[in-house]
Amino acid sequence: MGQMRRRGTVAAGIAALVVPLTAALGGATPAQAATSCTAGVGPYQKQAEKFLGRPVDGKQSSTDCTSIRAFQSKHGITPAAGYAGSVTWGVMNLMNQQKAAGKTPNKAGTCPVNKGRIACVDLTRQLSWIQDGKKLVYGPVPVRTGRDKYETRTGLKKIYWRHKDHVSSLYDVPMPYSQFFDGGQAFHSVGVSMWNPPGSHGCVNMTKTDASKYWSLLKTGDDVFVYGRKPGT
Incomplete structure (x- = not known):
């Protein structure tokens, strides 16, 4: 999203x-x-x-x-x-x-490899991927994270709620394939370029194809790890 x-x-x-x-x-x-x-x-x-x-x-x-x-x-x-x-x-x-990340986005080993299936989000490169241990399961894919004052929060989290046809009660906008992992912050699809500034309200935006794939590969309770700093900060 x-x-x-x-x-x-x-x-x-x-x-x-x-x-x-x-x-x-x-x-x-x-x-x-x-x-x-x-x-x-x-x-x-x-x-x-x-x-x-x-x-x-x-x-x-x-x-x-x-x-x-x-x-x-x-x-x-x-x-x-x-x-x-x-x-x-x-x-x-x-x-x-x-x-340049190619098919080794976790080459530096920053995203934990001891958690089993986990969704990784690198704010610095605006990339996300799903891995299982050291095995890359899907991605990396470009994402669009939080803008100034709405930064996507870093740290280890878990998906706690999923809603495929979610609509934001705060912004009254569709958030298809929503998978919430930190308060109101979630993976979901959007209809804009992943490189479109200035970014989201904290969610990790994806294309519909990628958000749909994340929906099929992840489940409630799966780990999410967010790290880095968004470009320009």
């Missing part, structure tokens, strides 16, 4: 982000889209160019701007003006970290 996920969940998701520009912009050509783009060179221009597969020259071209703007629009980064600022690079850098 199911279909079988192929190996390389995060890498495949990130690769899909570099979409054809005309498709991302609703059929507009780069020249048309450039009219609403900034001509300014952002502090992370070269990094953004490299991430998006553009020529890395540190100069803002109309095509560079259109590509950056499409990325921003896709992930709710505002203003979506094609400027390679700190928020845009922060999202791109986070995706790079997630891709």
